[in-house]
Amino acid sequence: METKQFQAESKRLLEMMINSIYTKREVFLRELISNASDAIDKIYYKALTDDSLTFEKDSYYIKIEANKESRTLKVTDTGIGMTKEELENNLGTIAKSGSLAFKNENELKDGHDIIGQFGVGFYAAFMVADSVTVKSKALGSSEAFKWESTGAEGYTIEPAEKETIGTEIILKIKENTEDENYDEFLEEYSLKSIIKKYSDFIRYPIKMDVTSSKLKEGSEDEWESVQEEQTVNSMVPIWRKNKSELTEEDYTNFYNEKHYGFDKPLKHIHISVDGAVRYNAILFIPEKIPFDYYSPEYEKGLELYSNGVLIMNKCADLLPDYFSFVKGMVDSEDLSLNISREMLQHDRQLKLIAKNISKKIKSELLSLLKEEREKYEEFYKSFGRQLKFGVYSDFGANKDLLQDLLMFYSSKEKKNVTLDEYVSRMPEDQKYIYYASGESAERIEKLPQTELVAEKGYEILYFTDDIDEFAVRMLNTYKEKEFKSVSSGDLGIESEEEKKENESEEKENKELFEAMRGILSGKVKEVKASKRLKSHPVCLSTVGELTIEMEKVLKAMPNSQNVEAEKVLEINPNHEVFESLKAAFENDKQKFELYTELLYNQALLIEGLTIQDPVEFTNNICKIMV
Numbered sequence: 001m002e003t004k005q006f007q008a009e010s011k012r013l014l015e016m017m018i019n020s021i022y023t024k025r026e027v028f029l030r031e032l033i034s035n036a037s038d039a040i041d042k043i044y045y046k047a048l049t050d051d052s053l054t055f056e057k058d059s060y061y062i063k064i065e066a067n068k069e070s071r072t073l074k075v076t077d078t079g080i081g082m083t084k085e086e087l088e089n090n091l092g093t094i095a096k097s098g099s100l101a102f103k104n105e106n107e108l109k110d111g112h113d114i115i116g117q118f119g120v121g122f123y124a125a126f127m128v129a130d131s132v133t134v135k136s137k138a139l140g141s142s143e144a145f146k147w148e149s150t151g152a153e154g155y156t157i158e159p160a161e162k163e164t165i166g167t168e169i170i171l172k173i174k175e176n177t178e179d180e181n182y183d184e185f186l187e188e189y190s191l192k193s194i195i196k197k198y199s200d201f202i203r204y205p206i207k208m209d210v211t212s213s214k215l216k217e218g219s220e221d222e223w224e225s226v227q228e229e230q231t232v233n234s235m236v237p238i239w240r241k242n243k244s245e246l247t248e249e250d251y252t253n254f255y256n257e258k259h260y261g262f263d264k265p266l267k268h269i270h271i272s273v274d275g276a277v278r279y280n281a282i283l284f285i286p287e288k289i290p291f292d293y294y295s296p297e298y299e300k301g302l303e304l305y306s307n308g309v310l311i312m313n314k315c316a317d318l319l320p321d322y323f324s325f326v327k328g329m330v331d332s333e334d335l336s337l338n339i340s341r342e343m344l345q346h347d348r349q350l351k352l353i354a355k356n357i358s359k360k361i362k363s364e365l366l367s368l369l370k371e372e373r374e375k376y377e378e379f380y381k382s383f384g385r386q387l388k389f390g391v392y393s394d395f396g397a398n399k400d401l402l403q404d405l406l407m408f409y410s411s412k413e414k415k416n417v418t419l420d421e422y423v424s425r426m427p428e429d430q431k432y433i434y435y436a437s438g439e440s441a442e443r444i445e446k447l448p449q450t451e452l453v454a455e456k457g458y459e460i461l462y463f464t465d466d467i468d469e470f471a472v473r474m475l476n477t478y479k480e481k482e483f484k485s486v487s488s489g490d491l492g493i494e495s496e497e498e499k500k501e502n503e504s505e506e507k508e509n510k511e512l513f514e515a516m517r518g519i520l521s522g523k524v525k526e527v528k529a530s531k532r533l534k535s536h537p538v539c540l541s542t543v544g545e546l547t548i549e550m551e552k553v554l555k556a557m558p559n560s561q562n563v564e565a566e567k568v569l570e571i572n573p574n575h576e577v578f579e580s581l582k583a584a585f586e587n588d589k590q591k592f593e594l595y596t597e598l599l600y601n602q603a604l605l606i607e608g609l610t611i612q613d614p615v616e617f618t619n620n621i622c623k624i625m626v
Contacts, residue, residue, distance in 0.1 A: 003153070003154045003155070003156055004154050004155055004156065004157070005154045025127045025128055025180075026185075026194045026197075026198075027124060027198065028124040028125050028127050028128055029064075029075075029185075029191070029194050029195065029198070029199070030121075030194070030198035030199055030309060030310070031121030031122065031124045031125075032075045032121070032122070032124075032125060032169055033062055033075065033195070033198075033199045033202055033206060034121060034199070034202070034309055035121060035122060036062040036075060036076075036077035036079060036167070036204075037062065037077075037079075037202045037203065037204055038079070039077050039079025039080050039081070039166070039167060040060045040062075040077060040078065040079040040080075040204050041079075042079060042080040043055060043060070043079060043080045043139060046080070046139070057204075059078065060077075060078045060079070060204050061077075061078055061204055061205040061206070061207050061231075062075065062076065062077050062078075062202070062204055062205070062206045062207065063075070063076040063077075063206075063207045063208070064191060064195070064206060064207070064208045064232075065208070065209065066185075066186045066187070066188065066191060067186070068183075068186050071172060071173045071175075071186065072170055072171065072172055072173065073129075073170070073171045073173055073185055073186060073191075074168055074169065074170050074171075075168070075169045075171075076166065076167070076168040076169075077166050077167055077168075078164065078165065078166045079165075079166050079167060080138065080139045080165070080166075081136045081137045081138035081139055081141070081165050081166050081167055082134075082136040082138055082145075082167060083138040083141055083145070084143070084145045084157060086136075086138065087134065087136060087145055087147045087157055088157060091122065091134065091147050091149075091155065122169075125169070125171050126151055128171065128173055128174060128182055128185050129171035129172050129173055129174060130150060130172045130173075130174050131148065131149065131150045131171075131172040132148070132149055132150075132169065132170070132171055132172075133146060133147070133148045133169070133170040133172075134146065134147040134148070134167060134168070134169050134170075135160050135162050135167070135168045135170075136162070136166070136167040136168075137162045137163075137164065137165050137166065137167075138165070139165050143159065144159070144160045144161060144162035145157055145158065145159055145160055146158055146159070146160035171185075173185055173186055188208070188210065188211060191208065192208065192210070192232050195208075195232050195233055196232065196233070197310060198309060198310045199233060199308075199309060199310075200233045200234050200237075200308075200310075201233070201234060201235065201236070201237040201305065201308035201309075201331075202233055202235065202308060202309070203235055203236070203308065204235070205231040205233065205235065206231065206232055206233040207229055207230065207231055207232070208229070208230060208232050209227040209228070209229055209230075210227065210228060210229075210230040210232070211225055211226070211227055212225070212226060212227075212228055213225055213226075214226055237280075237305075237308055237331065238250065238251075238254050238282065239270070239272075239280040239281065239282045239329070239331055240280060240331075243270050246270075248268075251265070251268040251270075251282070251284075252264060252265065254282065255268075255284050255327070258303070258327075258329070260284055260286070260327035260328065261284075261286045261288070261290065261327060262288075263286055263287040263288040264287055265284040265285060265286055265287060265327075266285045266286065266287045266368070266375050266378065266379050267284070267285045267364060267368055267375070268282060268283065268284050268285075269281070269282070269283040269284075269285075269328075269360060269361065269364050270282050271283070271356075271357070271360055273356065276352065277332065277334045277349045277352050277353055278332060278333055278334050279330055279331060279332035279333075279334070279353050280330070280331045280332075281302070281328060281329065281330045281331070281353075281357060282328050282329060283302070283326050283327070283328035283357070283360075283361065284326065284327045284328050285325070285326060285361075285364070285365070285368075285379060286325060286327060286382070287378065287379070287382070288382060289325070289382040289383065293325065294385075298324075299314045299316070300314070300316055300319050300321070300324035301313075301314030301315045301316040301317075301318065301319060302314075302315055302318045302319060302326070302327070302328050302329055302330050302357075303315070303328070303329035303330070304318065304329070304330055304331075304332075304335075305329060305330065305331035305332075306331070306332060306333070306335050307331070307333055308331060311335070315330070315350075317350050317351075317354060318330055318350065318353065318354050318357060319354070319357070319358075320354070320358055320390070320398070321386075321389070321390065321393065322386055322387055322389060322390020322391075322393070322398060322402060323358060323361050323386075323390075324386065325382070325383045325386060326361055330353060330357070332349070332353065334349055335349055335350065358401070362401060362402075362405065365379075365405055366404065366405065369405070369418070377407070377416060380407050380416065384406070384407060384465075385465055385467060387402050387405050387406060388406065388465060388467045388468060388471040389467055389471075390402050391403065391406070391471040391474055391475060392467060392470045392471045392474050395474075396474040396475070399474055399475050403419060403475055403478060404418065404419070404420060406418065406419055406471070408422075408435070408461040408462060408463065408468070409441050409461070409462040409464065410422065410459055410460075410461060410462070411436075411445070411450070411454065411459055411460040411461075411462065412425075412459045413459075417461075419433070419478045419479075420479075422459060422461060423478060423479050423481055425459060426458075426459075426481070427457070427458070430458055430493075431481075431482075431484075431492050431493075432481065432482050432483065432484035432491075432492060433461065433478060433481050433482070433483045433484065434453050434458055434459070434460045434461070434484055434485075434486055434491075435460060435461040435462070435463050435468075435469075435472065435483060435484070435485060435486070436449065436450050436460050436461075436462055436463065436485070436486045436487070437462075437463040437464075437468065437469055437485065437487075437547065437548075437549035438462070438463075438464065438549070438608070439464065439608060440464055441462045441464060443608070444460075444462045444464070447486070447539075447606065448532075448533055448535075448536035448538070448539040448606060449486040449487045449532055449539050449541065450486050451532060451533060451534040451535065451536065452486075452491065452493065452531065452532040452533075452534065453486050453491065453493065453532075455534060456493055458493070460486060463549070466549075466552075466553045466556075469485075469547060469549055469550050469553075470550065470553075473545070485542075485547055486532070487539075487540070487541045487542055487547060487548065488541065488542070489541050489542065489543045489568060491531070491532060494531050498531065502529055502531050505529040505573045506528060506529050509529065509573070509582070511585075512581070512582060512585045513526075513527045513528055513529070513571075514527075515585060515592070515596075516569070516571075516596045519593050519596045519597070520569065520596065520597075520600055523567070523600065524540075524567045524568060524569045524600070525543060525566045525567060525568055526543075526568045526569070527568070527569045527570075527571065528568060528569075528570060528571070529570070529571060529572075529573045530570035530571060530572050530573070531570075532570070533570060533571075533572035533574075533575070534572075534574075535575075536572060536575070536606075537571070537572050537575040537577040537578070537599065537602075538569065538570065538571055538572065538577075538599045538600075538602055538603045538606075539570050539603055539606060540567050540568065540569060540570070540603045540604070540606070540607055541567070541568045541570055542565045542566060542567055542568065543566045543568060544565070544566045546563070546564075546565040546566070547565055548565050548567070548607050548609065550565065551563060551564055551565040552608070552609070569599070569600055569603060571599070577599075580595065581595050581596075581599075594620055594623060594624070597616075597617075597620060598617075598620050598621070598624070601617045601620075
């Protein structure tokens, strides 16, 4: 029997395909099952135009059989089969696809599509097999043929005995090595897992003889192991069913079966698009944050299917970072896959799907916010921080998309409110959206800087996340209203009378403030009479873009280069402490310096900043007490 060489292909090419194209050896089974499904599809399409053929779906299936003793794995289909010429052409020429040719020659209807396109998936079998045997009998033929190969050296074709139409592929599984365990491709559990992972939604039954236990006939307590033929794939994916057929429980079960999370999803999104790029998707917004969500180990992404066949476990390109908490899957017939069907060759279709998905997620979150406020607030506790990161990242490119989803704690409502709700309540004379930053709402409420804004009756948003100020600085405005920190040098709410009074205080105590600035040289940019303080003696404000809270965040980062906000020490001229300060300035310069240092350190403590010399600070307090 003559051994034929692969046409126009070298040993090196086949070795490259076996060892380099596929990242996981287990995908060989996905490829063989996809080819088997294509073979059955071809009979289906012929039946559409050939009245002599009938297609009864129950008669068509794919069978997987493993034999540990002979180390063989058999994949059988009841599809269209191959003639001798087709075996020669399709298997003798690497990268020639019979499925692609069939697809090009036939108009495919009824929502079916041929999976195989490249003609290389079959050769993935050589990743796990020393030899591959293919027996096939074509539809309408009385003869069967056997194709056999041990790899790049070539192949043989000879007549064979086969009663039924279809193809069976027999792999002689390799022996284990130190690095590779090939036994798993003969184990029932492993094979079932691979089928469920990659081929669960192939539209024809994938059958296996599965071992189970049952009571021996006539016995009440003696069990025996039996093998029963079972269909191990689901066949009809949930995403291809009509939404009207599905219940909330169906979606929750799917979420749990796919191990998207251990919680119950807050909301599901079922998408079916039949446009420039056709795709189906089921997305879930989780209730609880994964334990590793903000760690480098967390992988974002959706499962990506092509015609029901799993291509990627985590396709990160389908989700923007700010929606990385979303779980689920996308299935499309229109993806341009590379030769291994594991990666995408062109990303135009993917970008279009990702853009549509992002819009849909935002729409559903807004719907949750308006219609199920409690659920949204639950979601926001877990993932609001990620939305804020989304506003800040990419130089604010996504701020318009995300700003309506943001929430912050309100000084008036004592709960989270949206920016839209805040702006809708603003009095006519209020120019800015005021906010205060701190470790907690309780700490912020006690900040001296909030006094004037609160006295005017204006609502204050409390920023307690380290990302908050960075996010609103990137927003800059919302509905033409600028954000303003209560610690900002100019609050823009003083009346003309208050401005004149403050100018008078500044002029009258100019020398005192200059002397204090000299004592605190390098620590503050300016010392001045405060416009904002009512009952408190002292506080810090800032000038420029960097605030004190932003300074804290940046200093906590590696390579912070000791960045600092430009601080202003504000003194309340109406507080009784100021009288003591003036008296010391006029009569006791040493005591004046002591008071200045104490007031500065007091302002630092109020802001939660570190005092440079705590020992000196406590000694200064002791001096005052003595």
